[in-house]
Every structure is written in structure tokens, then in C-alpha cells.
Amino acid sequence: MSAQMKKALAVFTIIIIVLGWAITIWGAGPIPSIKDKIKLGLDIEGGVYVVMEAKTNATGDNLKKLMEQTQAVIEQRVNQMGLSEPIVTIEGQKRIRIELPGAEDADEAIKQIGKTAQLQFFLADGTKVLDGGMVKDAGIESDKQNGGYAVSLKFDKDGTEAFAQATQKALSGSVQSTIKGVDSRAIAIVLDNKIISAPVVNSVIQNGQAIITGGTGGFPQEEATNLSALIRGGSLPVALQEVNTSTQSATIGYNAFEMSVIAGIIAIGLIIFIMLAFYGIMGLAANIALLLYVILVLWSMGLMGTVLTLPGIGGFILSVGMAVDANVIIFTRIREEIAAGKSVRVAVHSGFRRALNTIIDSHCTTIIASIVLYQLGTGPVRGFAITLLLGIIASLFTATVVTQLFLTLSSESKHWSAKKYYGMNEDNTPKHYIKKQFYFIKYRKVYYIIAACVIITGLIVGGIRGYNYGIDFTGGTMMQINMEKQVNLNNVDKSLQAVGIKASELVYAGKDNSEIIIKTMSSLDNADRNKVIAQFNKDFGITEKNVLTVEQFGPSVGKDLRTNAVKAVIISCIAMLIYINFRFEWRFGVAAIAGVLHDVLTVIALYGIFHVTINNPFIAGILTVLGYSMNDTIVIFDRIRENLGIMKKNKLEELIDYSINETLGRSIMTSSTVLVVMIPLFILASNSIREFMLPLFVGVVVGTMSSIFMCSPIYYELCNLSGNAKNKGKKYKK
Known part of the structure; x- marks a missing residue:
């Protein structure tokens, strides 16, 4: 491609970004703004969702046919309720999920949905x-x-x-x-x-x-x-039983939405600043790609009809942080090429070429985790998975195409091709360089002992004391009620006991503790919830309108969540092992899966030690940890694989240490960026977002450490066991 064509394409890209942002924010003529285009989930817009389970012994094709018939009847029924874009989907084999944006009365909705068709x-x-x-x-x-x-x-x-x-x-x-x-x-x-x-x-x-x-x-x-x-x-009517219900106040949802958007803007602003500060002209190119990336993801969601939930926002912001990784890998390669004595123009070209395989391999493992999460998840977890998946795909495009275009132009410019703009001195040495070399393989047993102590302690503590399972795992009901003033929780408990309900947890919420959250380990049906409201009306003067949120999970839902969580981890590990074995070789695959199991067990152990609630978002967090940890591990393994063919005279221990040290800056930068993105969300966003962020926050730290201190040493151990401790490049796939 000629220089003139590249410049024209760059100008066109800038115009697209400017117009895209203008249309995204304000719209243009018949094209609505993105806030009008994207469907908002019930946790933002408010409304009711109900999951109904068919009481039937039908199996196979007969069950599938019966569920499709029931779905059609329910769609016909809810469309008559005059609500905005109701959604009716078959969930699993025997369940139907009905989302009714704008509905306020869960009782009436359930009666309408559950009655036998006439x-x-x-x-x-x-x-x-x-x-x-x-x-x-x-x-x-x-x-x-x-x-x-x-x-x-x-x-x-x-x-x-x-x-x-x-x-x-x-x-x-x-x-x-x-x-x-x-x-x-x-x-x-x-x-x-x-x-x-x-x-x-x-x-x-x-x-x-x-x-x-x-x-x-x-x-x-x-x-x-x-x-x-x-x-x-x-x-062919089928009896339906309510197994999961949620009523969400639009006020709470929209406030949480606004805070999540603010947190997202802050997070993106932090990324832009970090990229400029650490990477100069390369960071500027990455920021241009990032601005296009955000537009692509938002409009992909809008055109696909994806429902944006609060956890979905979390997935989107997290994917922004992970998108930085592709650019960091590229920039690290470019600096290495300059350090090898190449001109900036040649270094940019060869740096992109050498980084491409690493980017594809590392991102594909996260894509695998996202797909498994989408297939086995429900509701908000699926929203989280689809936004993360779209984000990863968009980052692959923007990093390898848009960033490359602008860096190629700058490297061919007389002024902007100076090495100082790429973080390098004129003598081809990095401006900021950690000269100290760390010996990871030598001290590997120290980390083995630390990891074993944490995991064993956590599993023992969790096993003896019991893990803190949320109601979506055990089954139960959560109600958040605006009492309009602070009330004594003992009085609330007495009111519940008056109608025969035992609360497993009663806590304050909202401004001035004017709201209460009631959790029960037993699943309260519609009649039970109505009894609670009637009793509260008598004792505290509140009505149905004071009920801000209701979440109900039947025991069968909790059982399925636990089963799906185990399935998700197993399927993800098998899929990743197959991919790594195909792209690398079996020792790398086994070492990577060992690292993944270490990460999962460590997160579970920490949840056991600190008694953190394990709930539905925990599944999404664990699977994202799998993808992120594997992403980090693959980058290091890719460098080891490359050096196996170059450093043939070095011992394997020296080669692995050298490879980890080469990628250490990238690992720290990527992990730091992801953590920086999470901080505004954790501070400003709602409890729903925090529940997603906590396992991710822990997982990113644990995943980064395991890729350095666990996976690479295990690979070394496997080579020792199989007699390949000496580096013989010809014995390894390239």
C-alpha cells in the first residue's frame, strides 16, 4: 500500500471515529443515539422477570416441541400486556425465562404467565x-x-x-x-x-x-x-411452576447504570493517560484504536439486539482493560526490534509480524472461556459473556489493523520516527529498563509451598466452617424494601416471624439506612411474599410500591448453578488443553491447565478463608479468571517456544528465566491496567458490579502470579521428567 493511500485511510479512520462518537452520543437524523438503540436490562430499566419450570415427564424431541409450544403461547400472552419489548426465551430444557421491562406487579405477571392456555x-x-x-x-x-x-x-x-x-x-x-x-x-x-x-x-x-x-x-x-x-x-398445555423471580426498581437500576457509566469513562480516561505516559507515540496510536474499539463494541451490541445489564457493563469495561494487552505485546516487540539494531520503520513492521501469533493464541483462550460462559450461563452472566466476547474480537481487529496503520505512518515520518518517541535511546537501549534479572526456576519450590499452604488452609477452613453460598446457589429469596426511615431490625424480624418466615440475613441499605435487605434460605412463593408485604403494611405502613427489588431462586435453580459452574470449568479446561496442544505441545498444555486449576483453587480457598459470598457472578468471575490467566500464560509460553529455537546452547532453566524476564514488563503493565480499570467500577458501581469485580480482582492477581511462578516451573518439571531438561530446539514444535 502506497504512503498516500495509508494517509488517506488514516484520515478516513479519524473521520469515522469523530462521526461515530457524535452519532453514538447525539444520534443523526433517522439514526438514534446509542442510549436509544441498546436495550437496557431489567436491572437498569426496571421491571419483572420470571423463570417458570414445566412440570412434565416429557423428554427428547417431545419435550423440545412442548417447550416451543409453551413459549409461543406465553409470547402471545405477554404481548397483550402492553409492555415494552418483552423477552421470552427457553432456558435449559424445562425452563422458560420471561423478562417484562416496565412491569411493576410481579404477582399479576406470574398469574398472567402461569395460567393454562385457553x-x-x-x-x-x-x-x-x-x-x-x-x-x-x-x-x-x-x-x-x-x-x-x-x-x-x-x-x-x-x-x-x-x-x-x-x-x-x-x-x-x-x-x-x-x-x-x-x-x-x-x-x-x-x-x-x-x-x-x-x-x-x-x-x-x-x-x-x-x-x-x-x-x-x-x-x-x-x-x-x-x-x-x-x-x-x-x-397440549403444560403446568408451569415459578422457580426464579426478580422485581427491579428502575430508580435503583438507573442510578447504578449512571454510576457504572461514570466509572467506565474514568477507566477509559485512565487507560488513555497510561498509554500516553508509558508508550509515547505508540500509546497515541493505541488510544486512537481504543476510541474506535469502544464504538465498534457498543454498536455491535445495538445491532445484535444485545440486552445491556449492569454485569454486562462490567464485562465491557474489563474487555477494554484486556484489549490493552494486544497493544502492549506489539509495543514490547517493536522495542525489542529497535534494541536489536533495526530502524524504527523496519522494527514496526517486524514487531507486528512477530507479535501476531502471540496475540491470536492469547486471545483465543479467553474467547473459549467466554463461549463456555455464554452457553452455560443464564441472564446477567450471559450478558457479561457476550460483551466480553465482543470486546475481545474488537480488540483483535483494532490492535492489529488500526494501531498498525498509525504506527506505520509515524515510523515512515521524518519527524515522528525518532527513537525517543518509542521509548528508546539513540544507542538502541530502552529509556526505562529493569536491569536486574530474576531467577524464577531456582526458587520455584518456595512458591509451591506458599501456594499449597494457601489452598490447603482455605479448603480446610471452608470445609469446616462451610462456604458462604448465596441464595442463588442454595435457593432462597432476597427482598430489598424502602422503609422510608431507619427501623429496628429486631422489629422487622418479629414481623417476619409473625407470618412464619425465618430470615437468614437482615441488613441495612440505602441512604441513612432507610432500606432493608431481607434474605431467606427458603424460597418464598408469590403468596408468601404477599404475606410479608401485608404484615409490613400493618406494622410499618409500607406498600407494594416500597418493594425495590425481589430475587427468588428455587432449589432446582441453585443446584443447576452449581452443576453448570463445575461443567464450565471442566469444559473450558478441556477446550483450552486441546487448543494449546495443537498450537504448542503437550507439556505446555498440561502446565497451563495446572496453572488454571491452581488459580481456581486459590480463589475458592480465599473465599473460604474470608467467608465471601459465593453466588451467580462468582461463576462469571471464575471463568474470566480462567481466560485471563491462560492469556498471560500463553504470552510467556510463546516466548519460551520462540527461544527454544534460538537459544539452543542454553540450559532450559536459564532459557525459561530469560523468557519470563523478557515478558515481565508486559505482564506487569497488562495486569496493572486491568486492575486500574476495575478500581473505578469497584468504588463507584453497584453491588451487582462489585460481585462480578471481586473474583476478577483476586483472579487477575493470582493469574498473573501463577503464569510466572507456577506454569513455567511446572513446564520445567515436565521436561525434567521426560528427559528434555537440556534445550534441544529440534524436539519442540515451532
Whole structure:
């Protein structure tokens, strides 16, 4: 690419960034601003979500079909509630998650959602002729006469007879239509008192099989599928039981949202400052890429219809911190190339080329963790995973394309190609360089002992005292209520006991302790929660409107969370091991997985020692720790792999120490940046964000240490055991 084309592309990129930020903040004509484009989760916008579990023994395809029918019926029902963009999704095998933004009454929502569907067939004069229980099946087929698709119906024995009589009467001309918009010869199909179809009868149907056509052109496939599902749902109802409920006050959510946004702006500002301070002209190029990166992630979420939750904001900000890693790897390589005597222009080109494999390998492991987290997570955890995943993919693009473009231009400039702008002296030595070499392999057993003491102590303490599992793991209910003044917690406890409810925890919250948080280890159903509100109304004068948040987790939900957490760790480890074995060799893979297990056990041990609550966000935190720790380990392993082919005369112990020292600055910088990003979130954001940040905060520290003090030494031990302690480059994959 010519210099003129590069300059034109750089100018175009700057214009895109400026216009992109302007549209993101203010919008432009028909294009809304990002705040109007992105869907806000219930923890921000307020509303109700309910997870209902189907009480059925169906399995396999029958269960899948039944759940799809139930989903279609519920979608039809909640769309009639007049709420903004309700979301109905199948979660797992037997559960349906219903999110109702703007809803305030959980009790009414559950009643509406959980009632059995009422499907009925009426003549045009309002005479009921049969009900959904007489429909044997409904499906779609090609409409050969009109094109498109048609809906097929099959009735049972009683339904066949009733439908034959109905079609005969409809054709007789004796029916006078009393239903607006329905032809006198039609039979209206009504679900929950709403007409979903009113096909006109063309002939008497006596064989129990009918076809509903869409007229000229037929039904579109989606419309025919939806109609058949609604009809099947009416004939195959399934009982639903509430297993998880949340009512979120919009005020609390939006305040938390505002503070999270402020924390995010501060975090990005800190990154921009750090990059400029430590990397000069390279940091400026990285900051330009970062500004584009933020736009790409936000608009990807908007266009994909991703729901932004408070944990999702945490995932986004964390991905910003991790995105810095790709740039730091590149900048480290460029400085090494300059130190080797190359010109700045050549160093930039070769630095990018040498860094590319490392960036791809390190980011792919985090992508694996994000995908597993998305597949096994629910609700907010999925929001966290998708924003993290989008962020990692965007960082790969911006670092390898945008940063490279601007650094290439600066390296070809007469003024900006001076070595001082790249953190180097004219004699090719770094301006800031740690001359001391650290001997990690020599003292590896010291860290083995420290790590073993921490893990064993934590597991023993947690095992004896018991881990502090949150209600989303054990099952239970959490209610946050605005009492409008500080009340005595003993009086609150007495009110709960009056209705037969034992609180496992009662704490103050909010300004001047005017709010209380009630947690119970037993799962309170709708009736129990209503009893609490009635008793509180009697004792404290508060009403349903004072209830800010309700979270309810049935025992089966908690069991699934624990199961999915174990599955997530195992699947992530297997997937990463396969990837590392493919890209490196088995010793690297085993050492990396050993480091991951060390990180997980250390975090669990620290939670046991300090009795920190283990809850749903803990799963997201653990999996992100897996990805981040592996990211750091891969960067070091990549350098060891490279040096195996170069430093053939060195002992393996010396080679590993040298490789770790080479990447030490990068490890410290990346970890520090991620921690700096977390600090504003931890201080300013809501408890929901803090619950995500805590295991990440601990995990980043532990993961960085393990990649240096645990994974590389274990690799050395494996080489010793297999007789490869002497460095023979030809025996290792390159």
C-alpha cells in the first residue's frame, strides 16, 4: 500500500471515529443515539422477570416441541400486556425465562404467565364448537395452490365430530356474524380471548383434518410456524411452576447504570493517560484504536439486539482493560526490534509480524472461556459473556489493523520516527529498563509451598466452617424494601416471624439506612411474599410500591448453578488443553491447565478463608479468571517456544528465566491496567458490579502470579521428567 493511500485511510479512520462518537452520543437524523438503540436490562430499566419450570415427564424431541409450544403461547400472552419489548426465551430444557421491562406487579405477571392456555373454536355468532383439548396436532406444509405455507390441523375423535358439525353449520347460511371482522362462514380460533385466526370454511370437513391457508401467496413461513405453535400449545398445555423471580426498581437500576457509566469513562480516561505516559507515540496510536474499539463494541451490541445489564457493563469495561494487552505485546516487540539494531520503520513492521501469533493464541483462550460462559450461563452472566466476547474480537481487529496503520505512518515520518518517541535511546537501549534479572526456576519450590499452604488452609477452613453460598446457589429469596426511615431490625424480624418466615440475613441499605435487605434460605412463593408485604403494611405502613427489588431462586435453580459452574470449568479446561496442544505441545498444555486449576483453587480457598459470598457472578468471575490467566500464560509460553529455537546452547532453566524476564514488563503493565480499570467500577458501581469485580480482582492477581511462578516451573518439571531438561530446539514444535 502506497504512503498516500495509508494517509488517506488514516484520515478516513479519524473521520469515522469523530462521526461515530457524535452519532453514538447525539444520534443523526433517522439514526438514534446509542442510549436509544441498546436495550437496557431489567436491572437498569426496571421491571419483572420470571423463570417458570414445566412440570412434565416429557423428554427428547417431545419435550423440545412442548417447550416451543409453551413459549409461543406465553409470547402471545405477554404481548397483550402492553409492555415494552418483552423477552421470552427457553432456558435449559424445562425452563422458560420471561423478562417484562416496565412491569411493576410481579404477582399479576406470574398469574398472567402461569395460567393454562385457553384455546377455543367459535362460529361467527359466538357459539363455541370445540376447545383446544380436541386438537390432536398442528403443523405447517407447503401451500401448492396459493404458494407459501399453510397450517394443517388434526382433531381427535370428539374433535372430528364437533368440527364436522361446525363446518356444516357454517356453510348452511344460518349463522349471523356477531364478531366484528369475522365472516359468517368462518370458524374463529381464539386463544386467551383473542382471535389468532378466522379462516372461512369452504367445504364440510368430516375426516378430522383441516388446512388453513393464507390466501393468495399463502402464509410466510414464520407466520405459519407461529400460528401452528399457538394452536398446538392450546391443545397440549403444560403446568408451569415459578422457580426464579426478580422485581427491579428502575430508580435503583438507573442510578447504578449512571454510576457504572461514570466509572467506565474514568477507566477509559485512565487507560488513555497510561498509554500516553508509558508508550509515547505508540500509546497515541493505541488510544486512537481504543476510541474506535469502544464504538465498534457498543454498536455491535445495538445491532445484535444485545440486552445491556449492569454485569454486562462490567464485562465491557474489563474487555477494554484486556484489549490493552494486544497493544502492549506489539509495543514490547517493536522495542525489542529497535534494541536489536533495526530502524524504527523496519522494527514496526517486524514487531507486528512477530507479535501476531502471540496475540491470536492469547486471545483465543479467553474467547473459549467466554463461549463456555455464554452457553452455560443464564441472564446477567450471559450478558457479561457476550460483551466480553465482543470486546475481545474488537480488540483483535483494532490492535492489529488500526494501531498498525498509525504506527506505520509515524515510523515512515521524518519527524515522528525518532527513537525517543518509542521509548528508546539513540544507542538502541530502552529509556526505562529493569536491569536486574530474576531467577524464577531456582526458587520455584518456595512458591509451591506458599501456594499449597494457601489452598490447603482455605479448603480446610471452608470445609469446616462451610462456604458462604448465596441464595442463588442454595435457593432462597432476597427482598430489598424502602422503609422510608431507619427501623429496628429486631422489629422487622418479629414481623417476619409473625407470618412464619425465618430470615437468614437482615441488613441495612440505602441512604441513612432507610432500606432493608431481607434474605431467606427458603424460597418464598408469590403468596408468601404477599404475606410479608401485608404484615409490613400493618406494622410499618409500607406498600407494594416500597418493594425495590425481589430475587427468588428455587432449589432446582441453585443446584443447576452449581452443576453448570463445575461443567464450565471442566469444559473450558478441556477446550483450552486441546487448543494449546495443537498450537504448542503437550507439556505446555498440561502446565497451563495446572496453572488454571491452581488459580481456581486459590480463589475458592480465599473465599473460604474470608467467608465471601459465593453466588451467580462468582461463576462469571471464575471463568474470566480462567481466560485471563491462560492469556498471560500463553504470552510467556510463546516466548519460551520462540527461544527454544534460538537459544539452543542454553540450559532450559536459564532459557525459561530469560523468557519470563523478557515478558515481565508486559505482564506487569497488562495486569496493572486491568486492575486500574476495575478500581473505578469497584468504588463507584453497584453491588451487582462489585460481585462480578471481586473474583476478577483476586483472579487477575493470582493469574498473573501463577503464569510466572507456577506454569513455567511446572513446564520445567515436565521436561525434567521426560528427559528434555537440556534445550534441544529440534524436539519442540515451532
